[in-house]
Amino acid sequence: MTREHRAARKSGPRTNLYDDITDKIIAELEEGRLPWVQPWGTAAAQAPLAMPRNASTGRQYSGINVLILWGAVIQQGYPTQHWLTFRQALSLGGNVRKGERGTTVVYADRFTPEDEKRRARETGEDANSIPFLKRFTVFNVAQCEGLPDDIAIEAPPPPPGLIEPRVEALIAATGIDFRIGGNRAFYVPALDYVQVPPPQAYFEPINWHRTALHEMGHYAGSGIMPTSQALCCNCRPKSSLRSA
Structure with missing residues (x-):
């Protein structure tokens, strides 16, 4: 799919979240950036190779979010793999710096409506669940200020043996x-x-x-x-x- 086709698709009445994520990864590839590789030889490679993690809850991001956040770290040159939502930064006593743009990640899950649960109980059949996908905006810790010291940006630790x-x-x-x-x-x-x-x-x-x-x-x-x-x-x- 060419860039022109993707641009035309985005001009539609409603942007599809799946298309957004696909287009972002394709754009990374077209620019020669592989979001699943840590390119230590470039100026953008400042963060240690690690799984992206929520700095407030400690939970690792998973699925497509790993590629999205790795790509953001490489593209923007962030020095950490830790992320926060706007509200999480506030709850920790800090804030997102004015003018910073966040990165969109997604949360995928399934839920079972109460009517479907009731139908399943009455008929003895398995309840059908409905998949859903939600958008969230997160900010790298490097885009925030006023955070506690234990959440602030960490310097990338060199592997053992590299320093005399x-x-x-x-x-x-x-x-x-x-x-x-x-x-x-x-x-x-x-x-x-x-x-x-x-x-x-x-x-x-x-x-x-x-x-x-x-x-x-x-x-x-x-x-x-x-x-x-x-x-x-x-x-x-x-x-x-x-x-x-």
Whole structure:
């Protein structure tokens, strides 16, 4: 089905939810994005590979929602696989930031009307249930603010063994606010923290260590020169990051 055909179908009096989901996945494929693959080599791949989960209830999303939410994480570059409805964000003491657009997911189930239950009791036959599909809008935790610390965005944890233990010990010994995530390496003097991309994004582990120690050098330098003059790379390690 071409994009023109899908556009014409959407112009009808009522948009079919099944068609909406199908069109979204086809569009992802046409753009070269596979929502069931974690592309660690791209700037959009900031979240750890995990099942999408509701940050309020802890329940994992299932079925087609997994593909929908994985696709949203890849397309938007969200750093977490955790999601909330608008009301859930409010109930947790936070809120969805103004201007943020949510992602549509679906809830499928079946129900048995009371009349059908009564008919089944009277006739001794099995009751017939009716399938239904409902839309819900959810927001990635990264689109929210004011949430409790235990629900806030988590940095993608690197797999064991990718970081040299002695370097890891050195980072811990400095007491630095060291963050892993995103697609750039930099030191922020005003907020006094270092951030580097995840080790998984590099062709060779040594390049991650070089980048991390380089940025820590700027952190150390900020204690020697005035904060306003502290260096900040604010760079993308183009030569060492994996390509898509």
